[in-house]
Amino acid sequence: MNVTELLRLLQAEHDETAVRADSLRKQIVQLTGALAEVEARLAEIVTTGKVIDGLTLPEHEPAPAETATVYQRIVTAFNEHPGQVFRVRDLHELLGLPTDEPSINVTRSRLGRLVRQGLLDQPGHGRYRKRT
16 A cells, blocks of 8 residues: 555545534534523423422421311321321221212322321332331
8 A cells, every 4th residue: 555545545534534523513512402401491390399389388387277187187096006007098987087089189198298207108009107
């Protein structure tokens, strides 16, 4: 192979590499734009979460009396049966609460809140017990 042939091969590789570099630069511009859009959407989501959080009652404010009474009855039931695992419907029956689906769903969300506050554990889907 002579010097002329080597220079021709080197120029061909240079041209291919330059095309690849241009392609990558275009991808970088596209990805940078997409990233900016996604980051803007994330900022909107965070702002929305803060607005919603600002509309809810802070943890230290007392809940309405009726709600506080139901929460107290739930906590008392778990305190009286510390090792027992309850399903929501079983808890309703124990407390003499209505067993219609909307009432069950309200209690399910209350139990979820008690789990998040660390008062209860959720050992399985739809099952709750007193945290030990």
